[in-house]
Amino acid sequence: MGAKVSSGGSGKKGSYEANGDMNVIPFIDILLVLLIIFMVAAPPPTTDVKVDLPPPTPQNPIVDNKIPTVVDIRDDGTGAMQIFVDGTISDTSTLGDDVLNRVAINNPGTPNRLLETIKVRADQTLAYRDVMGTMALLQEKQFQKVSLVAEDAIAESELR
Incomplete structure (x- = not known):
């Protein structure tokens, strides 16, 4: 007080x-x-995250000489799609076999053809379900590395 x-x-x-x-x-x-x-x-708050950083410059750069197999999905102008495997026309029923044969031609020394990279390129006018359906067909045939190829609209117009 x-x-x-x-x-x-x-x-x-x-x-x-x-x-x-x-x-x-x-x-x-x-x-x-x-x-x-x-x-x-009080101890400072720290989190332990183990990160394995690569060396600043790789000693031996890895060169991948494998040729990827390209699956082109094109619009034929009537709303139907055409499938090409490295420029050769194919169908949804024979797509898996055609891609396997093309992988064997592109990379003959490959022990497991299902592990090779398959690149899918599609026209912009095609429906999404057609492109995803084709990719699903390739994955059902047990291909492990299926990827989409994205191109700029400007680069595409310059090619034509």
């Missing part, structure tokens, strides 16, 4: 009255000291 000097008005000059307000300045000082102690004593 503290006392305060009255500030004129009624009462005696210099009289002291009881004050019920708590002095919070020492309380704040103690809290700041405790905060600093806990900040110094």
